[in-house]
Amino acid sequence: MSTSPFLGYTSTDTHEGLSWAMEGYVNDYGIARMGQALYRKTGEKRYREESQYFLDRARDYVHLFDAEAGFFQGRDAEGHWRVDSARYDPRVWGYDYTETNGWGYAFTAPQDSRGLANLYGGRRGLADKLDEYFATPETASPDHVGSYGGVIHEMTEARDVRMGMYGHSNQVAHHVIYMYDAAGEPWKAQAYVREALSRLYTGSEIGQGYHGDEDNGEQSGWYLFSALGFYPLVMGSGEYSIGSPLFKQVTVHLENGRDLVVRAPRNSAKNVYVQGVTVNGRPWTSTSLPHSLLAKGGVLDFRMGPKPSAWGTGKDAAPVSVTQDDKVPAPRADLLKGDGPLFDDTSATSATLTSADLPAKGGVRPVQYTLTSGADRTKAPAGWTLEGSTDGTTWHTLDHRSGETFAWDRQTRAFTIAAPRACTRYRLVLDGESTLAEVELLG
Numbered sequence: 543m544s545t546s547p548f549l550g551y552t553s554t555d556t557h558e559g560l561s562w563a564m565e566g567y568v569n570d571y572g573i574a575r576m577g578q579a580l581y582r583k584t585g586e587k588r589y590r591e592e593s594q595y596f597l598d599r600a601r602d603y604v605h606l607f608d609a610e611a612g613f614f615q616g617r618d619a620e621g622h623w624r625v626d627s628a629r630y631d632p633r634v635w636g637y638d639y640t641e642t643n644g645w646g647y648a649f650t651a652p653q654d655s656r657g658l659a660n661l662y663g664g665r666r667g668l669a670d671k672l673d674e675y676f677a678t679p680e681t682a683s684p685d686h687v688g689s690y691g692g693v694i695h696e697m698t699e700a701r702d703v704r705m706g707m708y709g710h711s712n713q714v715a716h717h718v719i720y721m722y723d724a725a726g727e728p729w730k731a732q733a734y735v736r737e738a739l740s741r742l743y744t745g746s747e748i749g750q751g752y753h754g755d756e757d758n759g760e761q762s763g764w765y766l767f768s769a770l771g772f773y774p775l776v777m778g779s780g781e782y783s784i785g786s787p788l789f790k791q792v793t794v795h796l797e798n799g800r801d802l803v804v805r806a807p808r809n810s811a812k813n814v815y816v817q818g819v820t821v822n823g824r825p826w827t828s829t830s831l832p833h834s835l836l837a838k839g840g841v842l843d844f845r846m847g848p849k850p851s852a853w854g855t856g857k858d859a860a861p862v863s864v865t866q867d868d869k870v871p872a873p874r875a876d877l878l879k880g881d882g883p884l885f886d887d888t889s890a891t892s893a894t895l896t897s898a899d900l901p902a903k904g905g906v907r908p909v910q911y912t913l914t915s916g917a918d919r920t921k922a923p924a925g926w927t928l929e930g931s932t933d934g935t936t937w938h939t940l941d942h943r944s945g946e947t948f949a950w951d952r953q954t955r956a957f958t959i960a961a962p963r964a965c966t967r968y969r970l971v972l973d974g975e976s977t978l979a980e981v982e983l984l985g
Contacts, residue, residue: 545619547912547954548876548887548980550602553619560606560616560638561714564650571600571653571864572778595910595956598984601864601871603651607661612671613644619887633678636689641696643686645675645707646714652775655724657865664868665860669725675718676706676734699754703742705734710742711754716764720775720783723829724860729815729850732786735768736814739788770794770804771844772831779862782831784854786814787844800839806846813846816853820845829854830861874984877906889952889979892916896975900968900983905932907964908983911941912956915948916977922948923976928957930965938963944973952979 546552552559552566577593580586606614610627616638617623623630624638632644639647648671651658659668682697700709709715719738722731742753743765752761767773771787787806794802819826822840836842865871876887880901883891902908915922925944929937941959948955962985970981 544890544952545888547599547914548889548982549605549619550599550873550875551605551617554616554624554638555619558636558638558640560614560647561640561642563606564603564614564647567600567603567651568653568777570596570602571776574600575778575780591910591958592956594958595912595984597864598873600653601657601873603654604657604661604871604873609661612662614647614650615644631686633680633683633686634688635686635694635697640714641694642709642712642714643688643707645678646709646712648675649718649721650714652717652721652777652861653779654864654871655721655776655861656863656867657871659724660865660868660870665724665726669722669727669730672718672722672725672730676708678706679704680707680709696754703753705737708734709754710738710764711752711761713757713760716760717773717775720773720785720861723775723783723854724863726855726860728784728829728854728859731783732815732850735785736788739765739768740811771806771842776862780833781862782833782836783861784816784819784829784831786816786846796837796839798837798839802836802839803841804844805841806844808846809844810846812848815847815850816844817847817851818845818853819843827854827856828859830859874910877902877908877983877985878981879903884978884981887980889914889916889954892977892979894921894975894977895972897969897971898981900970900981902965902968902983905964905966906983906985907962908959908968908985909962910956910958910984912954912980912982912984913978914954914980915950915952916979917951918977919948919951919953921977923972923974923978925973927971928959929969929971930963931967931969932965934967937969938965940965940968954980956984 552563574593574597577589581589608615608623608627611630613632635643659665662668662671680700682693682701696712699711703710719731719734745751768785769788772782772784775783790806790809792804820843878885878901883893924946927939928941930940931937
């Protein structure tokens with residue numbers, strides 16, 4: 543944590559750093575959504591600012607995408623890939639990845655599925671990548687054990703699933719099937735969901751029923767949601783992604799006393815494809831279902847059939863995503879490049895100061911900035927002014943704060959510049975002598 547917030551990723555200095563980073567971006571999205579909810583509830587400015595910061599950070603996964611290799615892989619603090627792109631093999635386990643390989647983390651950006659699709663060339667590119675994932679067999683070969691030194695049980699379990707690289711026993715795989723909704727090919731999600739439900743939960747003897755670890759109820763949770771016909775693909779969004787219901791009718795008794803009835807009267811082992819959906823009698827064309835709607839109770843009707851349909855393939859039918867256009871995500875970057883403990887991309891060092899010239903190059907236009915407290919939070923500033931100038935003589939107040947606190951040591955806090963403007967010089971003037979570990983201008 544001393545460098546990750548400033549680099550935008552967890553470097554190879556951390557064991558299995560890519561896994562820490564990719565899962566962290568999912569967490570950032572959840573924190574952002576919580577901040578939005580707290581702002582709506584309280585109106586406190588801080589929650590809005592911090593939710594903006596974390597929502598942008600949720601797109602930092604792009605820093606770990608090796609476009610030449612076509613996969614996410616680890617990089618060091620200087621930005622070098624752990625493996626040369628030309629020699630990269632996504633079948634190799636370990637190193638950057640926790641109990642999986644490069645294929646296992648090829649789709650770990652459910653919070654920004656459209657941005658991820660753009661990395662692969664668009665929705666068609668994402669669909670092609672998913673097709674390749676399910677077509678590439680996991681062999682559990684000793685040639686691919688990587689840093690583990692021997693074949694581990696996750697490798698053999700993924701092999702035994704016989705669904706390509708999809709290892710249902712492994713947490714990192716659970717959302718992947720539903721990414722077909724984001725790729726504009728939901729019928730493939732429907733087929734794979736039903737295959738997993740029909741093949742991977744069979745048997746009643748000890749050791750059967752679950753294909754792998756039941757960590758924190760992961761296997762049961764996946765089954766229950768998927769059997770109902772929807773799944774929380776984008777954690778924290780308050781929405782579910784539609785798959786293929788397993789039963790002809792299920793009634794869920796909600797804690798508010800109401801019932802949610804899921805009906806699929808033509809459901810069968812052959813009729814696994816969704817032809818249409820209605821919610822309380824009204825047609826539903828999106829693959830995304832709001833929790834707020836289902837929590838009210840009612841009737842969710844699925845019309846099933848034996849062949850894929852065009853349902854859920856519309857332009858606006860995909861799950862919720864941070865990115866809303868067809869561009870590769872470009873999260874904010876630190877505009878400061880200089881020497882000294884305030885600009886060295888680590889909270890392990892600090893400086894005591896009353897003011898600091900901020901080394902921004904050219905006429906940059908920051909929209910947010912961060913301050914990080916040092917090893918003793920009580921020495922962090924309570925008030926300050928961020929100033930900008932175009933000539934080094936006349937200074938304009940860009941942001942002023944007072945009565946601020948840092949809750950813990952080495953805490954990074956984000957602040958929004960209400961009226962951003964391009965300046966050639968920036969400085970931070972504190973209300974008194976204080977200690978900081980890091981300063982960033984984000985734009």
